[in-house]
Amino acid sequence: MEKGVKLKTFKIGIIGYGGFGAFLHQGWKQLPQVQVTAIAEEDASKLKGLDGVKITSNWRDLLQDPDIDLIAIVTPPSTHETMAIACMEAGKHVFIEKPLTLTVQSAQKIMEVRDQTGMAVSTDFIMRFNPLIRELRRLTQEGVFGKLRRVDVENYAQDEQLPLDHWFWEPERSGGILIEHGIHFFDIVHFLSPSKVLTVNGLHHMRNPRQEDQVLANVVYEGGLIATHYHSFARPGFFETTKIKLAYDLADLELHGWIPLWADVKMLVNAQTKKAISSSSFFEVFDSTPVDRAADESRPSGWGLADGGEFPRRHIKSGGLEYQVEEVLTGKFNTGRSKEEVYTSCVQDSLLDVLQKMDNPAHLLTAPLEAGLASLEVAIRATEFNHRL
């Protein structure tokens, strides 16, 4: 569905108007085909300046409101299942914040009710609507980078705005870091390069009996992809950084930002893949060197065959596969937009996707509940592994 095209007005109710509920409302207000008609917030006394929107502290009031087509659930994860099921049974379409819910059984229950009621229901995997991630997915699927072998997520988030009594630290309400936040990054891997999960393990650190503040998960996928996800909610905002390294057979990429905005790239190309990459409006070339003249410092000078450049360097092997390459390119993929702009466009597109499904049941959702369940399963396996340690 096009952002600027107003075909008809979709009326939206939001349950939960904390940090993210307010951000969604701000982004959705800019969409001509969307009208937020009602907000249910437990602590309704904190809502200010919402003229023209019905306010209630009881989320069940939204269920019978004929002035609502879709309900967005933006409350802590432990509440999602009950709310989602009640909404669907009341005949409302539903937009469920990530994580979909906290257990596999609960996710399956939500999916069963979706199938029984025929409602359009999605989970808010915003990364799937990030133009940078979408571009990398397109190029990955075209085989431009070769096979994806390694994903390494390093995420340092602040905990200054997460006081000790915040629901984030309560596994019964949030699921813990890997479920509550890590799920975005498991989903990026599944979106870029879907394959069967073989093994999941990890590590974690408890700062005290309540606060699990550092977690790590390793996931091995069929076909030879190993992903590592490290998340820390422990340091001042000053150090907040997120880097995602993607190592393909023919390319090294490093994405920057928790909402990734740009990526450094070094890759081996041939005429065909160079053309594909050059056609990307996000790509900027810094340098290109024929492979036989490019520096390869993997062996010091004087080391056997490497000395004298006797490798057949245009015919290379990577990950056991053979590729023809001609040049080494360095450059950058850049959205050229701010975090606020990209994040806002992600939440808008995520909503438009489910609105399109409401309009046309044959529409295939970009973030279906099945994707929510797939990443939740990995997050749960890693969390359970860590808690057995």
Ligand SMILES: NC(=O)c1ccc[n+]([C@@H]2O[C@H](COP(=O)([O-])OP(=O)(O)OC[C@H]3O[C@@H](n4cnc5c(N)ncnc54)[C@H](O)[C@@H]3O)[C@@H](O)[C@H]2O)c1
């Ligand atoms: N997709 C994303 O990028 C993203 C980003 C942030 C948060 N989230 C998700 O959004 C959800 C909410 O997170 P948040 O950061 O806004 O939390 P928050 O604590 O800031 O806000 C949650 C709000 O829900 C309200 N609430 C709780 N139970 C309620 C109930 N029964 N009825 C009505 N209101 C109720 C609370 O009073 C609070 O205002 C979580 O699932 C979180 O994972 C998603």
